[in-house]
Amino acid sequence: MNEVAFRTVWWEAGAVCLLDQTKLPRERATVRCTTVEEVDAAIGSMVVRGAPAIGVTAAYGMALAARESSMTDPAALLEELAAAKATLDAARPTAVNLSWATSRMLRAALETADVPVSEVAARLLVEAHAVREEDERACREIVGHGAALLRSGARVLTHCNAGGLATAGYGTALAPIKTAHALGKKLHVLVDETRPFLQGSRLTAWELQRAGVDQTLITDNAAGHFMRRGEVDCVIVGADRIAANGDVANKIGTYTLAVLARAHSIPFYVAAPTSTVDMSIASGDGIPIEERDPAEVTHLAGQPLAPEGVTAAHPAFDVTPNDLVAAIITEKGVVEPPFDTHLRRVMDAASAVR
Amino acid sequence: MNEVAFRTVWWEAGAVCLLDQTKLPRERATVRCTTVEEVDAAIGSMVVRGAPAIGVTAAYGMALAARESSMTDPAALLEELAAAKATLDAARPTAVNLSWATSRMLRAALETADVPVSEVAARLLVEAHAVREEDERACREIVGHGAALLRSGARVLTHCNAGGLATAGYGTALAPIKTAHALGKKLHVLVDETRPFLQGSRLTAWELQRAGVDQTLITDNAAGHFMRRGEVDCVIVGADRIAANGDVANKIGTYTLAVLARAHSIPFYVAAPTSTVDMSIASGDGIPIEERDPAEVTHLAGQPLAPEGVTAAHPAFDVTPNDLVAAIITEKGVVEPPFDTHLRRVMDAASAVR
Numbered sequence: 001m002n003e004v005a006f007r008t009v010w011w012e013a014g015a016v017c018l019l020d021q022t023k024l025p026r027e028r029a030t031v032r033c034t035t036v037e038e039v040d041a042a043i044g045s046m047v048v049r050g051a052p053a054i055g056v057t058a059a060y061g062m063a064l065a066a067r068e069s070s071m072t073d074p075a076a077l078l079e080e081l082a083a084a085k086a087t088l089d090a091a092r093p094t095a096v097n098l099s100w101a102t103s104r105m106l107r108a109a110l111e112t113a114d115v116p117v118s119e120v121a122a123r124l125l126v127e128a129h130a131v132r133e134e135d136e137r138a139c140r141e142i143v144g145h146g147a148a149l150l151r152s153g154a155r156v157l158t159h160c161n162a163g164g165l166a167t168a169g170y171g172t173a174l175a176p177i178k179t180a181h182a183l184g185k186k187l188h189v190l191v192d193e194t195r196p197f198l199q200g201s202r203l204t205a206w207e208l209q210r211a212g213v214d215q216t217l218i219t220d221n222a223a224g225h226f227m228r229r230g231e232v233d234c235v236i237v238g239a240d241r242i243a244a245n246g247d248v249a250n251k252i253g254t255y256t257l258a259v260l261a262r263a264h265s266i267p268f269y270v271a272a273p274t275s276t277v278d279m280s281i282a283s284g285d286g287i288p289i290e291e292r293d294p295a296e297v298t299h300l301a302g303q304p305l306a307p308e309g310v311t312a313a314h315p316a317f318d319v320t321p322n323d324l325v326a327a328i329i330t331e332k333g334v335v336e337p338p339f340d341t342h343l344r345r346v347m348d349a350a351s352a353v354r
Numbered sequence: 355m356n357e358v359a360f361r362t363v364w365w366e367a368g369a370v371c372l373l374d375q376t377k378l379p380r381e382r383a384t385v386r387c388t389t390v391e392e393v394d395a396a397i398g399s400m401v402v403r404g405a406p407a408i409g410v411t412a413a414y415g416m417a418l419a420a421r422e423s424s425m426t427d428p429a430a431l432l433e434e435l436a437a438a439k440a441t442l443d444a445a446r447p448t449a450v451n452l453s454w455a456t457s458r459m460l461r462a463a464l465e466t467a468d469v470p471v472s473e474v475a476a477r478l479l480v481e482a483h484a485v486r487e488e489d490e491r492a493c494r495e496i497v498g499h500g501a502a503l504l505r506s507g508a509r510v511l512t513h514c515n516a517g518g519l520a521t522a523g524y525g526t527a528l529a530p531i532k533t534a535h536a537l538g539k540k541l542h543v544l545v546d547e548t549r550p551f552l553q554g555s556r557l558t559a560w561e562l563q564r565a566g567v568d569q570t571l572i573t574d575n576a577a578g579h580f581m582r583r584g585e586v587d588c589v590i591v592g593a594d595r596i597a598a599n600g601d602v603a604n605k606i607g608t609y610t611l612a613v614l615a616r617a618h619s620i621p622f623y624v625a626a627p628t629s630t631v632d633m634s635i636a637s638g639d640g641i642p643i644e645e646r647d648p649a650e651v652t653h654l655a656g657q658p659l660a661p662e663g664v665t666a667a668h669p670a671f672d673v674t675p676n677d678l679v680a681a682i683i684t685e686k687g688v689v690e691p692p693f694d695t696h697l698r699r700v701m702d703a704a705s706a707v708r
Contacts, residue, residue: 025661159575193651193659195549195573201652201660209661217666219549219651220575221513221607225672228609253575255582256614263613297547297573298555300654305547306555307379307563312571318579 005210008165009048009057011129014067016060018048021165025206036065036084043091043098046197050166051240051276052135055097058088059131062105066121077117081109093288094249094317095240096278101131132168138273139170141331146176146236146271149329152185154233157223159192160251161203162238162271172238172271174204176329178211189215190226194251196296196314220253227264235261239272239328246322246339247284252315258324267326274330274350277343284319292316359564362519363402363411365483368421370414372402375519379560390419390438397445397452400551404520405594405630406489409451412442413485416459420475431471435463447642448603448671449594450632455485486522492627493524495685500530500590500625503683506539508587511577513546514605515557516592516625526592526625528558530683532565543569544580548605550650550668574607581618589615593626593682600676600693601638606669612678621680628684628704631697638673646670 006028010017015032016039023029031047033039039061042048048057065084071077085102092098108127112120150156156177160166163174171178181187189208194200201217208215218226226232235257241249248254248270261268281287294312298305306312328335332346360382364371369386370393377383385401387393393415396402402411419438425431439456446452462481466474504510514520516527525532535541543562548554555571562569572580580586589611595603602608602624615622635641648666652659660666682689686700 026658192575193549195547195575198659201664205664206661209664215665217648217651217660217664219606219668220573221546221549221610222667222669222672224610224613225606225669228672252573252579256575256578256610259578259614259617260610263617294571297571301657303655304380305552306571307560310555310559310563310571311569313576314573315576315579318576318582 006164008053008167008169009060009132011060011125016057016064018042018057019165020047021049021203022047024202033061034064035068036061036087039064040087040091043088049199050161051095051097051238052139052167052172052273053165054092054095055101055275056132056135056168058098059101059105059128061088062102063121063124063128066109066124072117074113074117077120078109081106092290094290097275100275104131135168135273135275136170138275138331139167139172139175142172142271142273142329143170143175143179145334146329147180147183149234149269149334150176150180150185150187155188155190155231157190157192157226157232157235157257158204159200159220159237159253159257160194161199161207163204163207165203165207166238171207172273173236174207176271177236178208178213181211181213187213189213190223190232191215191217192220192223192253193217194253195220199251223257224260227260227266232264232266234267234269236269236271239270239276240317241281241287242270242272242277242328242343243281243283243287244279244340244343245283246325246328246337246343247287248320248325249284249287249289249317250320252318255318255320258320262324268324269327269329270325271329274332274347277347279344279347284321287319289318290316360518362407362521362523363414363486365414365479370411370418372396372411373519374401375403375557376401378556387415388418389422390415390441393418394441394445397442403553404515405449405451405592406493406521406526406627407519408446408449409455409629410486410489410522412452413455413459413482415442416456417475417478417482420463420478426471428467428471431474432463435460446644448644451629454629458485489522489627489629490524492629492685493521493526493529496526496625496627496683497524497529497533499688500683501534501537503588503623503688504530504534504539504541509542509544509585511544511546511580511586511589511611512558513554513574513591513607513611514548515553515561517558517561519557519561520592525561526627527590528561530625531590532562532567535565535567541567543567544577544586545569545571546574546577546607547571548607549574553605577611578614581614581620586618586620588621588623590623590625593624593630594671595635595641596624596626596631596682596697597635597637597641598633598694598697599637600679600682600691600697601641602674602679603638603641603643603671604674606672609672609674612674616678622678623681623683624679625683628686628701631701633698633701638675641673643672644670
């Protein structure tokens with residue numbers, strides 16, 4: 001596959017660097033974070049977004065916490081790291097990759113109990129790099145499994161951005177599309193603009209344009225129209241958290257697409273690394289749904305769209321029940337129903353490898 | 355019901371006056387049209403929108419055409435009026451109210467073949483006033499039939515704007531809501547923002563706010579989420595054209611809502627005057643769907659949302675098949691399935707009255 005020509009999250013000169021996704025596609029700016037608070041703010045304000053990408057960012061945030069610390073006592077340092085984890089986990093509640101990554105970093109810190117405190121920071125930076133590299137590898141492996149599902153000529157509908165911008169650099173749902181295209185398959189992508197943050201029109205359209213993939217941008221409410229006219233062959237989206245039974249939390253609007261896909265007998269695929277699977281939660285009912293600032297619905301770029309004082313709601317995610325999902329494409333293979341037993345098998349294999 | 359405190363389309367001092375709906379809610383400006391070309395432009399650019407409102411506007415446009423004319427020969431005047439009708443009908447193809455109104459005006463002109471040409475203009479202005487008054491009356495009668503469907507405590511979801519702004523002043527889908535509220539019923543309205551023109555956040559939210567109705571503005575893609583959580587009791591929308599079999603063309607996104615409503619066993623109501631029913635078209639397949647400028651999707655208020663050069667599609671309407679519609683609320687009563695026979699009966703009665 002083509003290497004991506006942009007970086008989403010990387011470490012440079014003692015800082016977590018982020019491609020500012022609030023400014024794309026108009027401006028390509030970098031945000032440098034040197035404190036946990038800055039990382040927390042960057043995740044909360046969606047300078048970086050996408051479940052895998054915020055997981056990697058949080059991992060670097062934990063490495064920063066260790067670097068920043070003036071503690072000389074291992075127990076005090078661990079306490080500081082636990083506080084940093086609590087801060088970062090709360091930045092956005094739905095994507096499990098955040099707490100998955102910070103938990104892993106905290107475990108790595110605990111394992112360094114026998115090394116000098118001064119070396120913990122270095123050890124955690126190595127671990128954060130590993131989180132990033134594993135995410136890149138998982139995305140590449142998702143490509144291998146996912147591209148086979150896309151026949152030449154397919155018209156694919158996607159929602160939000162599950163591309164390189166949502167991960168450490170390759171993408172989940174978009175990666176198989178870009179690779180299939182690079183392999184010469186003729187694909188056409190219908191891109192949902194994805195209100196209110198416009199990840200589709202701002203980010204996915206940008207990525208697909210750079211990759212040379214044929215695309216048409218549509219408003220979210222037009223998806224049903226195109227499906228009814230027979231112009232969609234499959235839907236492929238990312239995920240922010242997948243419960244043990246295969247229920248999928250993803251960007252608001254995903255559930256609507258899944259209902260529409262079912263009504264039109266169109267396969268609905270979810271592409272996500274196993275770091276997005278949360279075996280501790282039995283079903284989607286247990287997934288916390290982030291409620292973001294309603295001003296993101298009533299305003300755009302600071303300009304009011306609605307009359308002053310109007311109440312708005314902004315659930316940032318929804319839950320798609322497993323019975324609407326045709327398959328979950330992970331780095332460990334394509335998981336098909338029944339998801340409870342099949343996800344369990346994949347996750348056991350994944351943890352055995354780690 | 356409360357009288358509305360704004361006018362959508364009216365005649366004043368030789369001009370068709372329109373409340374400029376492209377500027378709401380920020381600014382309350384009036385556009386005055388004194389030529390057919392100005393009326394055509396106002397309809398095309400959505401200064402006025404909503405099927406009944408553009409029907410009334412076009413009727414006044416035909417009256418303007420007669421006033422403007424310098425013809426002294428009846429046949430030449432009729433030819434000019436036919437040309438004006440062709441211009442106005444082409445302004446927006448989906449709403450049938452446009453050609454319904456211009457046909458009616460042309461018929462009225464034909465009936466004046468025995469009066470001096472100089473009197474035709476006055477006769478057509480009277481007819482245009484009648485079109486407006488009949489629309490107001492139809493809306494009031496829709497209220498009577500529709501408000502009974504809304505029990506106190508109901509949580510109602512609506513899409514686009516089928517309010518006073520979409521008609522000569524009362525509204526179709528919104529009118530029963532505002533009236534039920536005024537009668538003391540406790541309603542909560544979920545308002546779809548309705549991309550890309552934002553008729554929901556800009557116009558419906560404005561109308562409901564002025565009427566004091568409890569509302570929550572949401573992105574279009576969130577409707578499924580709220581339905582799945584059991585927070586929607588019914589959906590009520592307007593219509594731009596209803597085929598003889600009850601298929602409904604309405605604002606893009608309506609079909610998606612109807613599919614979602616069916617999946618959640620929520621009744622899906624359509625409110626429209628009989629001037630929106632087109633008995634000459636057997637099914638929704640025959641309804642022309644307007645494709646508007648994709649720049650309305652890629653840009654907002656002149657600002658680009660998507661990367662330059664990205665292809666977008668902007669179908670302005672979609673078709674909801676009759677099997678997803680619980681009832682069509684007209685001024686002649688609530689029409690239930692089977693729509694083919696029941697619509698025929700209502701339309702025969704309606705034309706018998708005229």
